[in-house]
Amino acid sequence: MTLSELLTARARQYSRNVYIKFENRRLSFSEMDRLAGLAAGGLRALGLNNTDRAAILMENCPEYVISFFAILRAGGIAVPVNSFLTPGEISYILNDCNCRILVYGKGFSRHAEKIRDSIPGLKTVRFEEIPGQDYAAYRGDSGDTAVLLYTSGTTGFPKGAMLSHKNLISNAEACMKVIQVSHRDRVLLFLPLFHSFSLTVCVILPVCAGACIVLLESVKPFSRLINAIFRDRITLFVGVPTVYNILSKKRLPFFAKYLLKFLMNIRACISGAAALPADTIRAFEERFKVPLLEGYGLTETSPVVSVNPLNGVRKPGSVGPPLPGIEVAVIGEDGKRIPAGEIGELIVKGPNVMKGYFNREEETAGVLKDGWLYTGDMAKIDEDGYIYIVDRKKDLIIIDGMNVYPKQVEDIVIKDPRIEECAMVGIPDGRGSEIPVLFLKKADNAAVSENEIRDYLKGHIARFKMPRRMVFVDRFPKTATGKIKKTELRKSFNTS
Numbered sequence: 001m002t003l004s005e006l007l008t009a010r011a012r013q014y015s016r017n018v019y020i021k022f023e024n025r026r027l028s029f030s031e032m033d034r035l036a037g038l039a040a041g042g043l044r045a046l047g048l049n050n051t052d053r054a055a056i057l058m059e060n061c062p063e064y065v066i067s068f069f070a071i072l073r074a075g076g077i078a079v080p081v082n083s084f085l086t087p088g089e090i091s092y093i094l095n096d097c098n099c100r101i102l103v104y105g106k107g108f109s110r111h112a113e114k115i116r117d118s119i120p121g122l123k124t125v126r127f128e129e130i131p132g133q134d135y136a137a138y139r140g141d142s143g144d145t146a147v148l149l150y151t152s153g154t155t156g157f158p159k160g161a162m163l164s165h166k167n168l169i170s171n172a173e174a175c176m177k178v179i180q181v182s183h184r185d186r187v188l189l190f191l192p193l194f195h196s197f198s199l200t201v202c203v204i205l206p207v208c209a210g211a212c213i214v215l216l217e218s219v220k221p222f223s224r225l226i227n228a229i230f231r232d233r234i235t236l237f238v239g240v241p242t243v244y245n246i247l248s249k250k251r252l253p254f255f256a257k258y259l260l261k262f263l264m265n266i267r268a269c270i271s272g273a274a275a276l277p278a279d280t281i282r283a284f285e286e287r288f289k290v291p292l293l294e295g296y297g298l299t300e301t302s303p304v305v306s307v308n309p310l311n312g313v314r315k316p317g318s319v320g321p322p323l324p325g326i327e328v329a330v331i332g333e334d335g336k337r338i339p340a341g342e343i344g345e346l347i348v349k350g351p352n353v354m355k356g357y358f359n360r361e362e363e364t365a366g367v368l369k370d371g372w373l374y375t376g377d378m379a380k381i382d383e384d385g386y387i388y389i390v391d392r393k394k395d396l397i398i399i400d401g402m403n404v405y406p407k408q409v410e411d412i413v414i415k416d417p418r419i420e421e422c423a424m425v426g427i428p429d430g431r432g433s434e435i436p437v438l439f440l441k442k443a444d445n446a447a448v449s450e451n452e453i454r455d456y457l458k459g460h461i462a463r464f465k466m467p468r469r470m471v472f473v474d475r476f477p478k479t480a481t482g483k484i485k486k487t488e489l490r491k492s493f494n495t496s
Contacts, residue, residue, distance in 0.1 A: 002140050002165040004073040006207055007033050014183055014210040020062050021232060022215040027062055029210070032069070039070030041133030046101060046123060050075035050138060053097045053148060056194070057081045057090065057112070058105030060217045063127040064193045065203060067103045070130075072146055072165075075138030076100075079148045079160070080194035084402070084462045087114035093150050094119055097160050097358055103127055142166040148358055149196050151299040151403060160358035161299050170351040171302040172205040174323035179268060179293070179310055181236065183210035186265075188234045190216040190225060195401065196303040197272045202238055211236075219243065229264060237269040237290075240401035241276040241432020244269070244292060248283040266290050268310055272297060273401030275389060276432050278316040294319055296389060300373055301326075302352040306387050318386040326350035329372075330381050343390050346379040347372045395486060397426030400433050404465045412460050413438065413453065418446035421476055423484045424467060427493055438467035439489050441476060469493075 001009070010019075011033035020027045027035070048054055054071045056078060058064045071078040079097055081090055087110075094102065094115065102124045104112045112124040146168060148160040175181075189202040206213050214232040219225050225243075228234060269284070269292045276294045284292050295307030296319035305328065308320035322328045329337050330344040338344045353373045356364035367374045378390045397404040406424035413422045421441040426434035442448060450470045457466060477488040 001142055001169065002072065002144070003146055003168065003204065003207075004036070004069060004137055004140075006169060006204075007036065007069055008137070010207055010210050017183060017210060018212045019206070020065060020213050020215055022062050025062060029207075032066065035066050036069035036073055037135060037137065038132035039066055039127075039130050040073035040137065041135030042130035043070055043074045043076065043101065043103075044135055045131055045133055046125060048074050048076045048101055050140075051145070052076045052100040053079050054101040054103065055079040055081050055094055055099050056103050057083060057108050058103070058127070058193070059083065059107050060190070060193050060215060061105065062215065063105065065213075065215075067127060068199075068203070071103075073137045074135065075140065077145050077148055079150075080199065082150070082194050082402075082462075083108070083192065084464050086459065086462055087111050087118070088460070089462060091115050091118045093158055093160075094122060096150075096158070097148055101125065103130070140165070142169070145355060147199070149199075149299050157408075159360055159363060162355040162358055163302050164355055167302045167352050167354060168200060168204055169208065170325065171304055171323070172200050172208045174325055174352070175201060175205055175304055175307070176208050177324055178307055179236070179270065181205060181209040181211055185209065185211040185235045186232055187211055187213050187236045187238060188216070188225070188228055188232070189213050189238065190219045190228075191238065191240065191273075191401070195273065196299045197240075197297070197401070198238075200302060200304060201270065201272070222246070229266065233265045235265050235267050237266050239269065239271060240273045241271055241280060242274075242400045244271055244276065244284050245280050245431040248280055248287055264288070264290065268293060270295065270307070271432075272304070274398040274432050277430065280432060281316045296320070296387060298375060298377075300354045300367070300375075301348055301350075302354070304352070305348050308386075313384070313386075315386050318382070318388050320387065321385040322348075322350075322387070323352075326352060328381065328387060330379055340383045341380055343378055343380045346375045346377045346387065346389070348375060349373070395425070397424070397434050397436050399426075399436060399464055402464050404436060406436070409436075409438070409457070409461060409465055409467065412457060413440070416448070416453070416456055418443055418448040419453075420444075420446075421484070423476065423486055423489060425486045425489050425493070427469075427490060435468045436465070437469045437471060437489075437493055439471050439473055439476070441473055 011029040015030040018026045019029045019032050054076045116124045142165045145162045146165045147163045150158040191198040272295045293308045297303035297305045306320045306322045308314040327349040332338045332344045349372045420443040424438045477485040
């Protein structure tokens with residue numbers, strides 16, 4: 001079954017059930033299926049052919065989800081674009097996958113204009129301008145690529161992970177079993193729709209279960225989130241560590257504490273996209289009396305690998321056992337499996353593992369070996385099969401669930417002739433996120449300030465990638481081969 005066929009099946013089974021509630025709008029499964037079909041016909045009329053890539057650049061809204069299913073129904077491959085990126089960064093992605101059509105939302109007209117100017121032949125269309133036409137859905141195979149999700153790689157340049165219909169559906173169904181989601185559930189969706197975690201857990205999983213999505217454009221103002229919990233009787237709350245840290249520590253009026261404890265319908269909270277401190281789990285559960293389930297995953301695994309079970313043993317500090325149907329192991333430097341409790345690289349095998357990176361055979365071969373995905377994350381597995389993520393083999397920085405690869409920033413900074421060397425590292429902020437800290441060594445006799453570096457970076461990188469702190473140093477700690485020791489930089493910052 002493809003994702004398009006899955007939506008049609010649920011439209012028949014739960015025809016009148018609300019699939020998406022957004023502000024005062026309600027879209028049933030049958031209406032979503034109908035709108036996706038009309039938009040699919042329009043995309044075909046605009047020239048989208050089978051296996052063509054079509055990107056989505058929108059704020060959180062029902063039209064995003066309609067566009068996603070319409071692209072698949074038209075036989076295309078959906079490319080959800082990080083809406084926080086600059087036009088130049090987006091253009092790189094669209095060029096890399098030879099994108100044919102960009103569907104954008106009302107808030108991205110200027111982005112679309114700049115992107116169109118830089119990519120000859122790319123068609124850009126606002127969702128409202130897609131002509132509605134009936135279309136007999138493209139009948140694909142479950143093994144066909146459904147989505148290209150871009151993730152930063154070891155070179156610092158984004159790579160497109162090819163995820164099939166089977167990858168995504170199998171992952172959503174496995175999550176559904178562990179979290180025990182049914183058509184009676186109402187899932188709060190406020191995370192960006194382009195994120196792999198949101199796509200699987202908050203969009204595809206509800207289709208599998210016939211559940212309702214309560215969609216918010218954003219989490220700000222924070223009162224909007226609290227209001228939705230009560231007004232829409234949310235049963236499943238999906239967030240990132242930053243949100244749970246705020247909720248567990250934010251001072252609340254007495255009446256709010258009372259309401260949140262005794263009048264909530266929430267039966268489970270799920271955390272993903274970044275590490276969740278054990279202290280936050282304990283504080284949150286003590287305050288709200290609701291189980292907080294931490295999971296682990298990466299884009300290349302569609303994305304969920306493991307989660308602490310709703311019913312059963314939950315271990316704070318652990319990301320739980322692997323989902324049903326997924327195998328995990330920890331290996332040493334020699335590539336051999338190591339005993340329980342010892343630290344090594346985590347590898348994953350299962351129906352959720354990507355097909356590979358788009359047009360990057362060498363990099364695919366580096367992470368996919370004999371059906372196993374080499375995650376690059378250092379972990380240990382206890383005797384009960386629970387996974388503990390210890391560190392990253394890569395230097396990836398996670399800021400509120402968003403991936404930032406330091407080399408991308410470093411390569412821009414080093415172009416400034418006033419800078420001789422630089423290195424960016426992530427420092428844990430105690431909320432489950434990280435602070436990007438940029439260390440700089442000035443060229444001889446150069447005069448440059450932190451504000452000048454920030455001005456230099458503006459327009460080149462997205463705001464969320466901007467270093468929060470900058471530290472000027474006289475010299476960098478280095479290995480014998482001249483490589484900067486980022487571990488020592490982290491230590492020096494933590495002890496300063």
